[in-house]
Amino acid sequence: MKINWGTGIVLAFIGFISFILFFVVRMSMDNKANHDLVTENYYKAELGYQNEIDAENNARIKEVDLSLESTDKGIKLIFPNNLNIENIKGTVSLYRPSNKHLDFDLPLSLSEDYLLIPDNRLLDGRWDIKVFWEYKGEAFLFKEKITYRQSK
Template identity: 70%
Template sequence: MKINWGTAIVLAFIGFIGFILFFIVRMSTDNRANHDLVTEDYYKAELEYQKEIDAQNNSTKDVAQLQVKKQSDGLRIEFPENLSPEKIKGTVSLYRPSNKQLDFNLPISLSDNHLLIPDKRLLDGRWDIKVAWTYQDKEYLHKENITY
């Protein structure tokens, strides 16, 4: 049986449309392609953004820069040496862009000028770290992206 040009073009269109429909059905039902908003309360977080900008400016103005270092036993967050560790309060938020079930928050309670996040809590991959802390009623914020 011979296929003429018209039949070949119609078969090509049917094959292409079938492939596109298969691709759409597969991507809409696959859990790996499930992408949510970055945060649940996105618009509320957007209104709070100016406070974050002010806190980040405080940390650069007051020379209160943190250092985040990867070590064999975990992730070490070092606070400035000139600050009293007992007066530092706040939280460390670790956000995993690829899986929101891995996100967690840690309260800051220091006896020394560093905080260690154990290696068993962190999987390999990208993490967004947000350290929001206060010292003598002044708010500071440090944001960093690392690949662990």
């Protein structure tokens, strides 16, 4: 039996579609593929995003941006020295995009004008740092993406 052009094209389309469907079904059923959202309560976090935008703009307008400095002991998060450190309250969140089990939060309790994030809590690689803090009733936010390298 001879196969003409029309039959060959139809068979090629059926073969290609079957090939694609096989991989789609295989990947969606595979337990090794991680289909988690970035955060557990994604939609709840999305509703509070406007507060983050306002706090970030507030920090920019009031010119109270923080700075990061890498040291042998870890990362120093330096606050502006014109602020009274007893009035600063908040949290520091470190997010590891490649592994959510490495994420952690630190409360802001300052005795100096900086907070040291210890070297033993950080692994080499990409980290997203988010500092949400309040000073005299005003909310501020500092966000930074860094690539950390431990000093040897």
